[in-house]
Amino acid sequence: MTEPSASGDPQGPSKNALKKAAKEKEKAEKKAAAKARELAERQKKEADDANDVSADCYGELPMVGSPEFKPSNLPRVNLADIVELADKEIVFRCWVENARVQSAKLAFLNLRQGLNTIQAVVAASEKLSKQMVKFAGNISTESTLVVHGLVKKTQEAVKSATIKDYEIHITKLFIEAKAEVPLPMQIEDAERPLPSEGLGNEDEKAAGDEGRPLVGLNTRLNNRTLDLRAKINHCIFVIKSGVCELFQEFLRGKGFVMIQTPKLQGAASEGGSNVFEVKYFDRPAFLAQSPQWYKQMLVASRFPRVMEIGPVFRAENSNTARHLTEFTGLDLEMEFQENYHEVMGLLEDLMLFIFKELNVRYKKETELVRSAYHVEDFKLPESGKVPRIPFVEGIKMLREAGEELGDYDDLTTPQEKHLGRLVLEKYGSDFYVLDQFPLAIRPFYTMPSPANPLLSNSYDMFMRGQEILSGAQRIHDAELLRKAIRNYDPPLDPDSPAFKDYVDGFRFGCPPHGGGGFGLERIVQFWLGLPNIRMCSLFPRDPQRIMP
Incomplete structure (x- = not known):
């Protein structure tokens, strides 16, 4: 008599057991086939490698x-x-x-x-x-x-x-x-325009013309090594280098000497509050707001024409598209004979030289950048025909165009841009000068105007309606300078350690002189029509950014 199976079926194994055995067999066959294929592929690769005619060529x-x-x-x-x-x-x-x-x-x-x-x-x-x-x-x-x-x-x-x-x-x-993958951003995205004039990433998810997400400025700056690989960025900094080269070339031909002034100072320069304080051994020091005092002291030292290219530090909490806390200053100072307009004329010719040579020597780079932002060519006046607009006339032009402001009010950025559009329409120039600013809104060392004690022998230069230079005739008489320091708002002490060395430099005779300081990044920004000045600084510094 046949013994029953474990399942109780006297006829043999159950159907479930047979199915399980068949699956295991199929699984084993597949595993063996896969191993055979893997072995065959490995043997083929080894054979191919052995027969690779290009083995030493890549x-x-x-x-x-x-x-x-x-x-x-x-x-x-x-x-x-x-x-x-x-x-x-x-x-x-x-x-x-x-x-x-x-x-x-x-x-x-x-x-x-x-x-x-x-x-x-x-x-x-x-x-x-x-x-x-x-x-x-x-x-x-x-x-x-x-x-x-x-x-x-x-x-x-x-x-x-x-x-x-x-x-x-x-x-x-x-x-x-070898470059690691994936990249945190694509270089081709850095070739495209910024999504807006905003400073943050608010437009990161907005779609561009090609349907690709737009990469905001913060993402680009956080990955600056990659961002700077973009051709458009290479062009920006080739042009920036070119502006420095042309600045020196023109001024050297006019007898200017290149100088290097201290950037660490024992007192806040210009008596201002917007300075960075640092620890200097056992006492405080300050980062230079400008080389202004040293330029003047060198004129008093019988260096009649000096120029400098160097860093400038401003502790201003200005989170705008045209402000940096560290930028590059193009500075010059010179003695003049009888009228500070001699200085203005040289500054105008300097900028016309730079503009015209940028159009010649850096035409390819300029056109590449402007093509991305669809910027119009920079409208240039002829030499000797740069619009020089008295400040009071500029106020009048703005009032006639609907702006409300007082006779001696400083211009806001929107008002500057508005005036730039009016000047372009009237004079056909993107470059112009405002002259005879109110004395109250200029530094204490600015020479008062002989025609109106409320005005001064000072000027600003503009590109596309935005300031690129502030300059003036400086007070070159020690006693008048001491008086101006005392009458400043708020009053300052000319005998304090902060001012003594500077004021003393004029006690031994100093010729009349004037000059100005350009912001290099602003010149590049406005020449190319870029939406943000941070694009013109390799590793920009602003109130929110001190890395990388």
Whole structure:
């Protein structure tokens, strides 16, 4: 008699047990098949690697400077010279803007060097493997490469690159510095305009013309190393460097001497409260608000014309699109013969020289930046025809246009911009001067006007309706200066340690002199028509930002 099964079924195993056994068998077969495929793929890869004709022509280089690194000593070229390199084998460093695999045998890369971009082709052949094609098409964006290739003229213009008539047929390709992925922001987003004139990220989620989210200023500044890689930012700082170069070139030709004045001071300069206090060993010190006093002391020291480019610190809690707490000052001071307008005339000619040379020497960079922001060309007057508008006339123009303000009120930023539009309409110039400001709104060392004691021999210069320079004839007589300090609002003590050395500099005779200080970042901002001055500072400082 047959014994019953454990399930109680005298006929054998249950259906559930059979199903379970079948599943386990199927699972084991699949696992074995997967291992077999993995082994076959590994063996194929090993075989392919062994037969990779390009094995030594691509990959990651050892770190430059490490014991493993072996220099090639091959000369490197600049892509700016590409026309002269047609049909030649070249080697160059670049980085990847884009890499894509078109097929198993073809990959394209967009490579950048400086402001130049070029298309590169990696095509499989008897001398170039499919493995190299795959490697090239999967290189992470922003990685730094060393490329060997043949320069070939294209049959059609390459729309995605600045170099449109040539491309690189790559023969060797090495990663010199690999970029980590994902990037915190895309470089192409930094090429696009800011979402608004706002300072924060309130517009981060707004969509641009292409449907991509707009990246706000804070995100860009928080990732400044990446942000500065954008071509538009390179152009901004090439132009900024150019303004400094032109400033020195013009003034050196007029007999000016470059100076360097202290930025650490034992007393608050100009008697102002908007200064940064720092600890200087066992006593307080202050960061310089300007080189003003030192410029004047040097004129008194028989340096008739001096200029300086240096940092300026202002502890002003101004969170606007045109204020920084640290900016670069372009300063000059000079003696004049009989009228402070001699100084104004030189300043006007200086700026016209800078503007005209920017249009010539930095035309490409200027046009690239302005094209992103759709800014009109900067309207220039002729030499000797810069609009010089007395302050009282500027007040009159604004009143006639509907503004309400008193005869001696300082202008607000909106009123300055309004006046700029009126001047452009009347005189056809984006650059102009306001002269004879009210004495009460100028520094204590400003010379009063002989025509009206409520006015002063002082002036501001404007670009697109916004101030770029404040200047004046300075008081050069020690007793008049002491009186001005005492009568200042609030009154100050000319015999205090803060003022004594400065005032004493005029006791031994000083010629009449004047000058001014430009804000470099403002010149660049308004020349290019940029919405925010922080774009013109490599690592901007404002009341909310002191990093990176």
